[in-house]
Amino acid sequence: MFLENFDPLKDEMIQIMDKDGVVVRPDLMPDLTDEEIVELYKTMRFSRIIDEKTLQYQRQGRMLTYAPNLGQEATQVGSAFAIRQTDWVAPSFRELGVWLRKGAPLKNIFLYWFGNELGMKMPEEVRILPVTIPIASQMQHASGLAYAARYRGLDDIAVAYVGDGGTSQGDFHEALNFAAVQSLPNVFIVQNNQFAISTRRKIQTKSGTIAQKALAYGIPGVQVDGNDIFAMYAVTKEAADRARRGDGPTLIEAYTYRMGAHTTSDDPTVYRDNSEVDEWRDKDPIDRLRKYMMAKGIWDEEKEEAYSEERGRFVKETFEDVEKSGDTPLEDTFDYVFAQKTPILEAQYQAKKAFYAKEGK
Amino acid sequence: MLVLNLVEAVTNALDTAMANDKNVVVYGEDVGVEGGVFRATKGLQEKYGAERCFDSILAESNIVGAGIGMAINGLKPVVEIQFSGFMFPAFNQIVTHAARMRNRTRGLYTVPMVIRMPYGGGVRALEHHSESLEVLFAHTAGLKIVVPSTPYDAKGLLLAAIADPDPVIFMEPKRIYRAFKQEVPEEYYTIPIGKAKVLKEGKNLTVVAWGAMVRETQKAIEILEKEGHSIELIDLRTISPIDKETILASVQKTGRFAVVHEAATTFGPGAELITTVNEGAFLYLEAPPKRVGSNDTIVPLPKGEHHYVPDTDYIVSELRTVLEF
Numbered sequence: 001m002f003l004e005n006f007d008p009l010k011d012e013m014i015q016i017m018d019k020d021g022v023v024v025r026p027d028l029m030p031d032l033t034d035e036e037i038v039e040l041y042k043t044m045r046f047s048r049i050i051d052e053k054t055l056q057y058q059r060q061g062r063m064l065t066y067a068p069n070l071g072q073e074a075t076q077v078g079s080a081f082a083i084r085q086t087d088w089v090a091p092s093f094r095e096l097g098v099w100l101r102k103g104a105p106l107k108n109i110f111l112y113w114f115g116n117e118l119g120m121k122m123p124e125e126v127r128i129l130p131v132t133i134p135i136a137s138q139m140q141h142a143s144g145l146a147y148a149a150r151y152r153g154l155d156d157i158a159v160a161y162v163g164d165g166g167t168s169q170g171d172f173h174e175a176l177n178f179a180a181v182q183s184l185p186n187v188f189i190v191q192n193n194q195f196a197i198s199t200r201r202k203i204q205t206k207s208g209t210i211a212q213k214a215l216a217y218g219i220p221g222v223q224v225d226g227n228d229i230f231a232m233y234a235v236t237k238e239a240a241d242r243a244r245r246g247d248g249p250t251l252i253e254a255y256t257y258r259m260g261a262h263t264t265s266d267d268p269t270v271y272r273d274n275s276e277v278d279e280w281r282d283k284d285p286i287d288r289l290r291k292y293m294m295a296k297g298i299w300d301e302e303k304e305e306a307y308s309e310e311r312g313r314f315v316k317e318t319f320e321d322v323e324k325s326g327d328t329p330l331e332d333t334f335d336y337v338f339a340q341k342t343p344i345l346e347a348q349y350q351a352k353k354a355f356y357a358k359e360g361k
Numbered sequence: 362m363l364v365l366n367l368v369e370a371v372t373n374a375l376d377t378a379m380a381n382d383k384n385v386v387v388y389g390e391d392v393g394v395e396g397g398v399f400r401a402t403k404g405l406q407e408k409y410g411a412e413r414c415f416d417s418i419l420a421e422s423n424i425v426g427a428g429i430g431m432a433i434n435g436l437k438p439v440v441e442i443q444f445s446g447f448m449f450p451a452f453n454q455i456v457t458h459a460a461r462m463r464n465r466t467r468g469l470y471t472v473p474m475v476i477r478m479p480y481g482g483g484v485r486a487l488e489h490h491s492e493s494l495e496v497l498f499a500h501t502a503g504l505k506i507v508v509p510s511t512p513y514d515a516k517g518l519l520l521a522a523i524a525d526p527d528p529v530i531f532m533e534p535k536r537i538y539r540a541f542k543q544e545v546p547e548e549y550y551t552i553p554i555g556k557a558k559v560l561k562e563g564k565n566l567t568v569v570a571w572g573a574m575v576r577e578t579q580k581a582i583e584i585l586e587k588e589g590h591s592i593e594l595i596d597l598r599t600i601s602p603i604d605k606e607t608i609l610a611s612v613q614k615t616g617r618f619a620v621v622h623e624a625a626t627t628f629g630p631g632a633e634l635i636t637t638v639n640e641g642a643f644l645y646l647e648a649p650p651k652r653v654g655s656n657d658t659i660v661p662l663p664k665g666e667h668h669y670v671p672d673t674d675y676i677v678s679e680l681r682t683v684l685e686f
Contacts, residue, residue, distance in 0.1 A: 064485055064663055093487075115485065115663030133489045134447065135419055165419035170450065198395035199416045263487075271395050328665030333658045344627055348656045352668065355678055 002028070002235050003220040003242060003250060008212035013255055014235055015225040019283045021291025023230070030234040034298045040081055040229055041293060044073035044286050046311050047097045050106065051260070053315045054113070058264045062323060064115050069096040071227070071259030074285030075191050077101055078232025079159070079254070083187075083240050088145040088158040089128040090138035094191070094258075095161050102126050106315065110322040117328070117336075135196075136166035139175035139188065146184040146243075157185040157243040159236075165196025167213065168204045179249040180217040186249035187239045191226065193258035198271040214251035226254030227285040257283070330356070365545045368538040370512035371401045371477070374519035375439060377549050379409050382437060385523060387414045389424055389441030389477075398443055399479060399538060421451035425476060429458050432474040432528075439523060445480035445532065446489030452497070459528040460503030475522045479535035480508075481573050481623050482655075482670045485663040492660055493572075493624040498530045499601040499633070505529045505554055506600040510575040512543040514598060517552030525554060532600075534572035557604035559611065563593035566617040566684055569608060569634055571597040574621045574671065581621075581676035590684050600630060608634070609641040616647040619683050623670055626654035648686035653679040 002014055016025045023029055032040070051070050057063040069076070076097030080089070089098055099109055104126050112119025112131060120130040132138040142160035149156040166172055167190060179186045190210050194201050207213055214221025220242075224235045232254060239250035257280040261268050268277075293299035334341060334349045341349065355361075365373060378385045387402055393416035396403030405414040417424045421442055428438035442448050448455075455476065462472045482491035498506045507522055507529055509515035515533070522529035560575070561582070570578040575596050582592045593611050597604070612618045618638045620631040631652025638650055653676055655669045671679075 065487055112662075116665070117662055131488075133487060134449065168418035168420040168423070170420065170422055196390070196419045197398065198391045199419065203416050204418050265398070326664075327667070328661060330665075330668050333656065333661045333665045333668050337658050342657075345657055348626070352656065355675060359674055359678070 002222055002238050006220070006222045008209055008214060008221040008223065011208070013223045013225055014231045015228050016230040016234060017228050017288060017292060019227075019288055021288050021295060023292070028231075028234060030230055030237065032233070034296070037289075037293060038298060040077055040233070041286070041289050041299065042307060043077045043097060043101050044229070044289065045307065047073045047077065047100055048286055049308065049311045050096060050109075050315055053312065053319065055260070055264065057319060064113065065263050065265050066113050067094050067263045068260035069094055071257050071280065071284070072191055072193055073097050074229035074232055074289070075189070075226035075254040075256045076161075078229040079189055079236040079252070082233050082236035083157065083159055085125060086127065086156050087240070088142070088149070088156060090142035090145065090158060090160040091128055091132060092135070092138060092161050092163060092166065093131045093133055094163070098161065099126075099128060102128055104128065106318045107322060110319055111325065114322055114325070116325065118332070136162050136169035136171040138162070139166070140171050140178075142186055142188070143175045143179045143182075143184055146179065146186045147182060150185055155244050157187060157240055159187045159189060159240075161189050161191060163196060164190060164192040164194065164201045164210060165199065165204055166190070167210055176214075176217045176219070176249070176251065180219045183246065183248035185243035185246070187236060187243055187252065188249060189236070189252045189254060191254050191256060193256050195258050195262065197262040197266060198268075209253060211251060211253040219249050219251060221251040221253065223253045223255055226256030227283050227288065229285060229289055362544045363547055364542050365512045366539045366542050367509065367512045367515050367533070368399055368401050370515040370545050371519060371533060372403055372405070373545065374516040375402060375405060376408070377516070378437075378439070378520060378523045379405065379413060381549060384435060385413070385437045385439060386431065387439050387441075388417045390417055390419055390443045392416060392441050397441060399535060401441065401477070401533075421447055421449075422454055425451040425454040425459065428474045428476075429454060429462065429472050432472045433462065433470045437473060437523060439475040439477065442476060442478040444490045445478040445494050446492045448478060448494065455498070455504070455528070456501050460501050463527065464503065471526060472528045473526050475519070475529050475531050477531045477533060479538070480532045481534045481536050482660060482666055483536045483573060485666065488662060491666065493622065493655075495532060495600045495624060496628065496630050499630065503527065505602065506532065507554055508532045508534065508571045508598065508600060510534065510537070510572055510596050510598070512545050514552055514558075514596075516545050517550050518554065518598065520549060521551035521554050524551060529554070532572070536573040537576060540576065552598070555599045555602045555604055557598055557607040558596045559593065559607065560596050561592070561594040563615065564591040565615055566590065566592045566619065566680065567595065567608070567611040567615045568592060568619050568621060568680065569595045569597050570621040571600065572623065574623055577671065577673050578621045578676055580673040581680060584673070584677050585680060585684065592680070603634065603637060605637055605641060608637060612638050612642040613645045616645050617683050618646065618650040619653060619680055620651075621653045621671060621676055623655055625657045626652055627657045629654045648683050651679060651683045
């Protein structure tokens with residue numbers, strides 16, 4: 001429906017719910033129960049609470065570098081809601097909403113950002129590859145995951161997330177090309193949040209939209225209002241169904257905005273005006289869905305307060321728990337280089353251990 | 362005289378080079394408007410315009426690959442790779458083209474470009490932000506690898522790298538970008554590539570270090586000298602080509618040798634330096650030479666990083682085994 005009729009060369013963007021929470025395209029409204037809509041909202045809200053508290057911890061010197069997700073919640077939660085638990089995800093580093101929707105324990109997420117590899121040892125059923133920092137490299141893995149799923153006769157698909165900056169990398173193009181040529185069960189989601197650190201989207205590509213790049217690979221490309229969770233859900237659902245049917249990959253451009261800094265090491269005031277941020281605040285994905293739910297009578301201030309308070313407490317407790325986790329043990333840094341420690345690694349490990357014993361460390 | 366920290370000295374060197382030669386262009390990810398994530402190119406776009414200092418697309422292979430084309434066609438690109446751990450998409454261009462264009466065309470085309478990259482650990486950073494990859498470059502014919510450890514050297518070495526007729530990998534120890542300030546001449550000067558510097562003379566042991574490890578080693582030496590040892594410290598400054606002369610002269614005097622580096626130990630830079638000493642001063646040695654490096658593990662995330670990068674205590678302990686042999 002979206003994919004067939006969408007022409008990425010026209011200046012169009014799929015939107016179902018406007019910034020005031022009004023459904024402007026009832027014909028496209030996905031079939032979601034009230035409970036599911038509340039669940040979408042709660043996941044986004046949870047993501048926001050985690051970000052806000054983590055930024056606070058970071059300012060207090062209790063957290064290391066952190067990449068907040070602020071403003072991109074609908075892009076992530078909406079798309080992740082549209083895939084199955086067994087589907088694979090190849091993430092970048094700013095997909096908190098996806099992690100939460102797929103059941104990643106907050107403790108793991110915190111542990112990772114706290115500087116411990118153990119955080120990325122997620123429960124197996126989460127099926128998300130580890131946080132990937134080399135830009136767009138994960139796109140290639142998604143194509144391989146999809147190839148293997150089809151080869152093994154499974155109907156799982158693989159979804160990759162990348163940013164607008166990532167579309168400049170060779171890996172982005174190679175992955176799309178391979179997936180298209182092989183007609184792989186992939187969905188590629190570009191979170192166009194307008195920035196690669198300080199560099200604006202227009203510096204990355206001369207294309208009118210990122211979605212239209214799909215045409216060159218012979219696959220569908222759609223630009224979606226990434227702050228409209230219904231649109232994100234509906235379009236991803238169709239792309240996922242299409243991939244699962246064996247009709248090949250889709251490129252989705254989620255048009256959104258990075259409300260926060262690139263990471264806590266970054267100072268966005270160097271390269272953008274606050275007025276621009278304020279304009280986007282008006283299009284906030286969470287406020288938008290809350291307005292919709294309030295109007296529909298499935299959410300109210302009381303529920304909002306109770307949920308926020310309960311989640312806030314949970315985040316606080318989880319973080320304090322992780323804070324107590326201490327340093328990574330020496331053996332952990334050696335034990336996962338290979339399946340079996342090599343003799344040289346074993347000798348280095350023993351030498352370091354002896355050194356610590358001697359120094360009383 | 363200016364008083365600058367290391368990253369400010371880099372900026373000042375770029376500024377000096379751009380003022381002197383209109384063919385010097387500077388670019389990389391976030392290098393233009395923002396002035397780089399470490400602010401190493403701060404103010405350069407404002408001063409020289411967006412044609413000479415600009416934001417690249419987010420593609421390291423393009424940053425180096427396009428730079429090769431610019432260098433062949435008369436420009437002097439000084440490009441920034443945001444972190445050395447992000448270098449890998451560009452590695453193909455560095456190894457297959459930058460390093461061998463001169464040889465492949467028997468000198469017709471050359472690549473006088475500088476590839477700057479912050480490197481090294483100890484800053485509690487995310488994955489791929491803490492590597493020390495100097496040997497990957499050093500093992501590639503056609504590349505020179507330079508590492509400053511002071512603001513004064515950073516400016517002089519970077520200007521020498523820019524003036525060099527061949528590609529230079531300029532690795533900046535980000536951990537000490539802002540660690541201390543030093544007097545740096547305002548005018549143009551160069552420090553020759555391929556020349557180490559004896560930072561401190563000593564009688565019983567020669568230690569070679571570079572980058573952020575120079576400071577750690579200095580601290581270790583202070584502790585050991587209080588115990589009566591006398592240690593000579595050499596800042597290598599250029600990883601390749603190695604200044605054999607300075608190292609061998611020192612070892613022939615002291616009779617003992619150790620090297621301290623952040624890179625992983627096995628097949629690390631220490632292996633080559635010790636071989637250099639064995640080949641050139643074996644009969645002067647009174648103890649087996651020692652390499653003090655990181656474990657052969659993946660660089661751990663911050664909560665385990667202290668197990669990896671040599672710190673003062675570890676360096677003291679390791680150097681003592683050479684002194685007391």
